Structures are given as structure tokens and as C-alpha cells.
Amino acid sequence: MHAYRIGDAAALLGVSADTVRRLVDGGKLTAERDGIGRRIIPGPALAAYARHLHRAERESTGSSARNRFSGIVTEVILGDVSAQVEIQAGPFRVPAMVSRESAEELRLEPGVPAVAVIKSTNVVVDRP
DSSP: OOOEEEEHHHHHHTTOOHHHHHHTTTSOOOOEOOOSEEEEEEEEHHHHHHHHHHHHHOOOSSSSSSSEEEEEEEEEEEEESSSEHHHHHHEEEEEEEEEEEHHTTTTTOOEEEEEEEOOSSOOOOOOO
């Protein structure tokens, strides 16, 4: 079984280490002690909490796309027909190509909140 230190769990959840400590102290996230007394989060417990968190925050959009990343627009490059848009969603950079018309209608510019909605037929899973 894989286990995560508090800081690593925080990075995966996109929150601070203090938030993870409060979740553990409040009984919302399970932790154990390792051989030298540090609190560690069992992988299955972290996965269950992340899944619960995702379901609690997901709102019905009437769309079949389930991958939604809320973030902030960091760059927009307008071309004649298309626009390159970059969103920073937590620790993730999400680049996208959209029509220039869509970028203008959405008034996309650096600093604007945005949601990247991704529907893919091919997903590659890798391990660090």
C-alpha cells in the first residue's frame, strides 16, 4: 500500500499542509504513524477523500464532459481565426486552442477566471 506524507497529500489535493492536518484532526481524512512517528495518509484513504471532494464540488452542467478544471487565464494569443488560451488550474497548466470568436465572446484575457472542460477519447496514465 502506498502512503503519503502530509505535504505530499496536500500537494495532490491542491491545499496547504495545514489544511490536511485539520482534515486529519477533524476525522475527515485517515492518518497513521510511520516508523518514526510522522503522520502518513494511506493511499486508499487519500483516494477516497479526493473522490468524495470531487463529487461534492461537481455541479450538474448538462454536459457529458466530466473533466473540469477551474483556474485563471494566464495568457491569450489571438490569431486571425483561432486563439491560444492558457489556464493555470492549481498546479496544472492547461493550454487550449479555441476559435478567436469564442475567445472574444468569453472576453478571455489574463486574470479572468475560467474552467477548462475536457472530453477526451484517449488518456495516457503515467506514474511519477
